[in-house]
Amino acid sequence: MPRPYLLLLLPVLFAGCRSALTYTHPDLDKWEKLTLSFPGPESEESAAVNPFVHYRLDVTFTNDDYSITVPGFYAADGKAAETSAERGNIWQVRFRPDRSGEWTYEGQLVSGDSIYLQPVGEGKIVERYEGAFFVGEAPPGETGRLIRDHPRYLRWAETGDYFIKTGVDSPENLLGYEDFDGTYRHSNTFREGESKTEGLHRFSAHLDDHGTRDPAWKNGMGKGIIGGISYLASAGVNSLYFLTLNLNGDGKDVWPYTDHEARYRFDVSKLDQWEIVFDHADSLGMMLHFVLNETENETLLDGGDTGPERQLYFRELVARFGHHRAVTWNLGEENGPNDWSESWQDTRQQRDVLAWFAENDPFRHYVVLHTHPGEEAFAKIYQPLLGNDHLDGLSLQLGDPYSANEVTRKWLRLSAEAGAPWIMTLDEVGPWWRGLDPDDTVPNNQDSLRALTLWGNLLAGGGGVEWYFGARSPHNDLNLEDWRSRDRAYRWSADARQFFERHLPFWDMEARNELTREDNEFCFAQAGSVYVVNLPFGEPATLDLSDTEGEYTVQWYNPREGGDLEDYGELVQASDGEVELVPPGEGHWVCLLKRRTL
Incomplete structure (x- = not known):
């Protein structure tokens, strides 16, 4: 790089x-x-x-x-x-x-x-x-900037490769880190029953992950967070989610200002230290997911308007960090109307933020909106924004993680019909108290989240997932100190991404669930050429090939272990109509069918 x-x-x-x-x-x-x-x-x-x-x-x-x-x-x-x-x-x-x-x-x-x-x-x-x-010319391995020129996926400008996200959503207060100048918690009041933390992040579990060539500042400060990011990249994580303003929110420890009451003066050294961290993540090919505020403070600046406070805040972020290769600007965590807070940004105010970035970000980075979970909230918040071509995608929060395929397909369809297609990513998979279980938790929800949530999104044409760590879990959304708590999940997530990258023209494929019988047998296809069928529980599935012709090879992929395709020499004939797909073992399998060419 x-x-x-x-x-x-x-x-x-x-x-x-x-x-x-x-x-x-x-x-x-x-x-x-x-x-x-x-x-x-x-x-x-x-x-x-x-x-x-x-x-x-x-x-x-x-x-x-x-x-x-x-x-x-x-x-x-x-x-x-x-x-x-x-x-x-x-x-x-x-x-x-x-x-x-x-x-x-x-x-x-x-x-x-x-x-x-x-x-x-x-x-x-x-x-x-x-x-x-x-x-000069781009060196070997250079990807360039992530750009938006496809209705469902981002693409690296230099290589032309499409991008699927397999990232981490936690801790949301990543930047509440003790080695950053001017960083402290302005209040230790936490909502009962939700995530709590003591002190600032240290990430001491990752000190040994800091390489000899990795950056630091002030004679070795920053090694914990830099080492953690190095570890995440080695485990296949390619995206980091973090708040840049959580005043009065859950963590109360992240802001770019000289203190928690300032609005027009920025802490120059703190922001320079943030940049060292962002540079390191960028050099490892990671997306930087900037979440601009959270639900508790979305009206803190200018009462929710894009006035002088908000415009200054946005300008400073764009000026300092907009140069990075892979940036997401997220309007805010749980942004928009809800039934429990006193104020929120309304549709007009959201449109004004979108318009500001469209006019003032010279790099035209990806802009998304994250909201409260559930179809009622989606309809109230997303529906009025359909057709807005300044909004590039949805940053979905799902209270029901097993609805991923259905929700992804629905909003892909609605946004396309409105004339401004949105990219669909899952950026907070709930329920809020659980999220993604640590590897060693018993019982454990990782198998079901892999089979129905991650693969559900991807096989609907979604852009990927960032995993959220629930409030009642060890190493949760505020107090995480050791990312290795979910090591297994990062790796099977990266394996899924690599399956798409190596074996599928996924940018030319679409959801075709009507070709299978069961709700969870998601089908993703380039009709007449390539079909992928999800078999989440190891049970046989059927695929209707009656609208095509020819002979198809059948290969199997084990999403639990990753690795190469398993090929047993199976062939099926389109002339048979519905063909049966019998997995080679128990548990979650994915079947890949490709039409043979003579």
Whole structure:
């Protein structure tokens, strides 16, 4: 993979004078992270002239006839992750070039009252910057950015491979970590019967997973969380879910601000340390699932509107973290109307958030909505948003995990009929008190969640799963310290993803459950060519091939163990109509049928 961090100090062009100097860096790879640091006015996090509100940096990068304008941010001394600096004169921008060849850039640092709310080009010019750099070809293994150009799946821009998510949803307060500057719990009040935790995360169980080449900060801080992410990647996890604002929520320990009462001032060193963690996950091919708030605080900023507080918060996240290859912006955990909280974001407010990201995220990352579970909540919250092409997908919470296939198929159909198809992922599989059991729990729900939930989503055309760890489980949604508690589940999840990647043209397939007899015998097919049938309990199934012709090979896949397909030389004839599929053993099996070609 490309180097995860590159810092360049480039020549500047100050207001009122021009410089002929440019800087070319011949070793920069396509998609490699570029951090440009620019000198500007001396300031600090608490300055009377607020550097986050009264200054704005925008940099336009140009390659031939293509250009993109990227927001920058105040960076104190430019190395705050190590120094914990609160003051300095450095502004930065982060960018990943998506084209080879020579790039030029022009930047402007402007000032004005709440200038971040004004269009690009407004404000008093404080500094101008310009320069150039050269970008080579993408190195072997480079995937590029995740893009949306398919109705049901994301795709890596460089390789063209489609992306299926098999991630972790817990702990939601991942960033409530003791080695981050300015991180503390602002209240120790927890709702009775739900997840509780003591202190901040340490992830000490993963200290030994920190590799010699893995990053850290301040002489070894961060090794627990970095080691945990390294472990997760080694177990096949490719997505991380985390809140960036849980003020007044469940954990009460994550926010980007200088303290829990601030709204217009950001903790520069904390956010630089977050970036080290995100860089590491990015380098391992992981999606970063930014959950922007939770149900208890969705109206904390601007009463739920996309006003000055919310716009500043969003801009800072996009400026600092939007460059990453795989980003999901999630409007919020359990976002929208419910029957127990005093306030929530309504449909208009949700549309305004969607419109803000459509207009202000230059990288056009994937945007989703997570809500309360159940069809009543889905109808109330999702139905009014059908047809909104700024919403890319649903981040489904299922109280009934075994409804995954039905719910995925329903909302794929409804969104397609409305003219703006949504990607369907399962990002909180309930019930809330249980979620995914640890490996050593007896009785254990992993077999049923694998057979009916994970495979249910995938065989409906869904985009994958992030596993939630229930409130009454050890290592739950708030107090998880050891991700190995679900090691087995990560691996069979990754095995399912790899089955799709290796054996199926899944982007051209669709749910065809009407071809089987039983409700749980999910069928996914490219009609007349490829069929996959789920046999969750090891019982024989039937598949109706009467609308096709020819001869089909029959191979078997063991989702419990993964590995290669099992081939016993079986063949079936389409002319037989309904054919019987008898699994080679007990338990969960998946059958793959492919039409033979002469």
